[in-house]
Amino acid sequence: MENVSDLTIWFVILILGIGTFLIRWSFLGALGDREMPQWVMRMLRYTPVAVLPALSAPLVMWPAATGGQPDLARLSAAAVTMLVGMFTRNIILAILGGAATLFGMLYLLA
Template structure:
């Protein structure tokens, strides 16, 4: 339940960050640089959440692909994202590889 609340809170913060510029200045009055920057806010927030969890499981920095299925799953997700540029296939590929590797390592 805490994780769901965390995701909902992060989504609300991301939405409010984007809405703040639009609400204060109006959508048509925003400079092009701000509109471009706001487009990348969700990606930046998502990256800030995921990268530490992938590279520092348990608080220890690791780059070993063979012993940690998270890194392999993240690489698979990045490859799928590069080819499809879609969120759901990216998440499905990353989670699928993670679950498969964890099941194989049991």
């Protein structure tokens, strides 16, 4: 690795900070007080439903704790979380049920 000067590192940090600020401001500052079209609001309702499974699926299917191999404890916890959430429509109960299943299965399988 070649030597990089302190000035270059601070310049990159500054530019990335400004870029991050502008990206966030474009949504919050520029559009925050405007009325959004109804079709945009309808589409935004589905964002959490699309993002949360995309974030959690790799952690269930290829967990780093098992070297990327699926295991019964995590698959069981995901199934219980999904079933409790579907039947109760309560996110807290779904999370608690999945957590209890994960810890219980890890204890039983250890």
